[in-house]
Amino acid sequence: MPSSRSRWSKRSLTAQAMGHVDPITKAVVPPIHVATTYIRDEDNAYSSGFVYGRPDNATIREAEEVLAMLEEAEAGALLFSSGMAAATAVFQALDPGDHIVASKVMYWALRNWLMTEAVRWGLKVDFVETDNLDALREAVKLGQTKLVWIETPSNPLWTITDIAGAAEIAHAAGARLAVDSTTASPIHTRPLNLGADIVMHAATKVLNGHSDVVAGALAGAKADAFWARVVNIRKMQGAILGPFEAYLLMRGMRTLHVRTAAQAKSALDLAQRFAAHPKVARVLYPGLPQHPGHDIAARQMENGFGYMLSIQVSDGEAAAIRTAARVGLWKRATSLGGVESLIEHRASIEGPGTPCPPDLLRLSTGIEDVEDLYRDLDEALRSS
């Protein structure tokens, strides 16, 4: 973070998107830079620092600055066209034959990509329960494991991995630690401060927060050779986010602190109330003391425990599907992190091999009135 700005808190800097003002009009909202090409100087140089639209863009840089500040990322942040584009760029920066250890419970599309595509490029992948550090320690291979990939809290059981512990194990084996921090957001967890090397976000989710942008982000602890390779992959493969999306993302991020606070408060309230509901067998939320990852979450998360929770319906899978069909205010849709609350039967989406129990409904808590959210789901559960 530039020292001139460190006088203000992250919340203040985020609300003003780092305080950028258009130098010509003095507009408090900077213009969207749409140009794909830039005038060369008379001596043929590019003194503005911009050459072409695929590698770089001023609007993208402004949004990246907000993210780098939030994650305290020394190497800075990189925006991608999706969360998957961001995540896969990290794996593509590895070499054929490199060994990866990844969380068994993780975003299903990425697990799928690792199992189908990454292996075709010669990467070797093992999935372990990374919430168990002994299992992680056993899975890494000294000198062969080059990347440990964890997701915490992880989809859709909200399993918690000890980031500092995982970093220690990864580094001792000569590997990097990357953390998919989508569901934690930089407001609840800062993985780089806990020893991670790279943090990834599906910015599609709570960072943007309005379900109208698909975007991904990486932030790096160190501008080392590996990070340079990731930067180069985005540049050459054209995986950069578009300027309009970057502008929308920046607008969304201005309210990130307010949204995540409201969402985490409602999520905890709902978790506590549904834990005592006669039609709910179990609530999975790291904010509940009975959650297996609660103690670690309490240590490595702040400002609450996030906006994601799951419930397991007492009467089983069919009742869970009926419940999702009967809600009115909750929206039956995939994705998460938006201002509108979403409900989804995950097992039917993830298909065979999923660690997701069939009676589970995933809940993404938005910013609606929490009494309305409770009443809607309570009625749907009781009538199912």
Ligand SMILES: *Cc1c(COP(=O)(O)O)cnc(C)c1O
């Ligand atoms: C949505 C999501 C992704 C993928 O992001 P896209 O923008 O959809 O490509 C990765 N990880 C997690 C945890 C997600 O929720």
